[in-house]
Every structure is written in C-alpha cells, then in structure tokens.
Amino acid sequence: MLQEDFHKPNEIIVGKLHFLFTRTAKNWYYKMRQDNGKHDWPWCQSEIITQWAGNSWRFKIKNSLESAIVNSEKDKPLTWFLIQKEILSALHPDMSESMINMIIFRKYGGELVHSIKCRCVEPCYTEDYINSMEDIITRKRIGKSWTRVPMESKMVSKNARKDKRPSRHVLKCH
Structure with missing residues (x-):
C-alpha cells in the first residue's frame, strides 16, 4: 500500500x-x-x-499456500482464487499474472483445468478465468463430488425385506 x-x-x-x-x-x-x-x-x-x-512469515505463507486445497462444495471460487492470488503475489512480486493464474489452477486439477484452458485463450485476464471457472463448476458440476448412498443402508433395507417375507421352504428336522 x-x-x-x-x-x-x-x-x-x-x-x-x-x-x-x-x-x-x-x-x-x-x-x-x-x-x-x-x-x-x-x-x-x-x-x-x-x-x-521475515523468513518465518514467508515459511508460514508458503505452507498455507501448499496446504490450501479447494473444495468446490464449500469455497466460492472467486474468494478462494483471490486469496491464493494475494498470497502468491506477496511471495513472488515479480511473477507474471498468467503464471500466478496457472499455479492456482493447478490446485484444482484434472478436468476443471482442461475446461478452463479450452474456454480462455491466452492472454486472458484473471476475471475471465474466474468467470469461466464459476460457470463450469455451476453448470457442469466439474470439481463437485456426487453424493452417494452408502452400501450399508442398502444392505440393511434388503435384509429388512427378507425378514418380513414368509419363507417358502420349511426345513423339518427328523
């Protein structure tokens, strides 16, 4: 400032x-x-x-940057991206904006990075990256996890049905 x-x-x-x-x-x-x-x-x-x-501040900031993993379910892409950008620009003030963007997008990984690269042609502003990222996450659900029904509840429901049905075969002991 x-x-x-x-x-x-x-x-x-x-x-x-x-x-x-x-x-x-x-x-x-x-x-x-x-x-x-x-x-x-x-x-x-x-x-x-x-x-x-000082060095301790740099170490602390680097650790927070490395441990920051985005969760599309909880974190808003804009706020998470801007926080990571602030941290990177504080650590490396001479780094270009496109390099900072690529480092941040690597944290998302996989299909999301590929989709963003396909939509944004270089050179691209940070706002364009963020807009395309938000659009991809909301429309295509890339980066979001699907909720799955645990197998235990399915097994319990099958066993409950079996207990309610009368058995067809009666075993007789002689």
Missing part, C-alpha cells in the same frame, strides 16, 4: 491501519502505537516490513 496509490496524506493512511489489521497484527499494531507513539506512514511501513516480512 503506497501513499501515491490513494493520493491521501500520511495521517489518513496511518489512521486507517487499525481497520486493515486483524487478530495478531491488530494487537501488534496497538502495542507498537503504545510503545512508540504516533508516527508518519514511512516509519509505520518500515516497522510493518520488519515485523511481518
């Missing part, structure tokens, strides 16, 4: 930081403000970089 991006003075940017941070970062920011007092945006920016852009 740069001051030039928003054309806002330092005071407004620093004033909005407590809205941007969540959980641990928000607690850290409040403690930093208590310890050091009020400072301008460049000072806050350097503190944020020293606190959150």
Whole structure:
C-alpha cells in the first residue's frame, strides 16, 4: 500500500491501519502505537516490513499456500482464487499474472483445468478465468463430488425385506 496509490496524506493512511489489521497484527499494531507513539506512514511501513516480512512469515505463507486445497462444495471460487492470488503475489512480486493464474489452477486439477484452458485463450485476464471457472463448476458440476448412498443402508433395507417375507421352504428336522 503506497501513499501515491490513494493520493491521501500520511495521517489518513496511518489512521486507517487499525481497520486493515486483524487478530495478531491488530494487537501488534496497538502495542507498537503504545510503545512508540504516533508516527508518519514511512516509519509505520518500515516497522510493518520488519515485523511481518521475515523468513518465518514467508515459511508460514508458503505452507498455507501448499496446504490450501479447494473444495468446490464449500469455497466460492472467486474468494478462494483471490486469496491464493494475494498470497502468491506477496511471495513472488515479480511473477507474471498468467503464471500466478496457472499455479492456482493447478490446485484444482484434472478436468476443471482442461475446461478452463479450452474456454480462455491466452492472454486472458484473471476475471475471465474466474468467470469461466464459476460457470463450469455451476453448470457442469466439474470439481463437485456426487453424493452417494452408502452400501450399508442398502444392505440393511434388503435384509429388512427378507425378514418380513414368509419363507417358502420349511426345513423339518427328523
């Protein structure tokens, strides 16, 4: 986040930081403000970089990226895709947008990636990828699992029917 991006003075940017941070970062920011007092945006920016852009942060972000598996039933494609894109662009700021898109789509795998590649001709914007992905998931159910009836319930129902019927053959013991 740069001051030039928003054309806002330092005071407004620093004033909005407590809205941007969540959980641990928000607690850290409040403690930093208590310890050091009020400072301008460049000072806050350097503190944020020293606190959150170290090797441990990179390791944590890489692990979250590798362990993120999309579930089409629970996750909305747009939100999941944008979160993964943010993580990748934070880890590799020099990576091209098309490369980021391909890395994210590999996490879906199989038929969905093939269908998206068939619909989107290179070069394609992220929005086009996301729109085609949502369309494919909703219309063709690619990436969604089918609900199956467990075999145990079928076996129980067959056994229940057998018990209700009278047996045709009566065995006599002599």
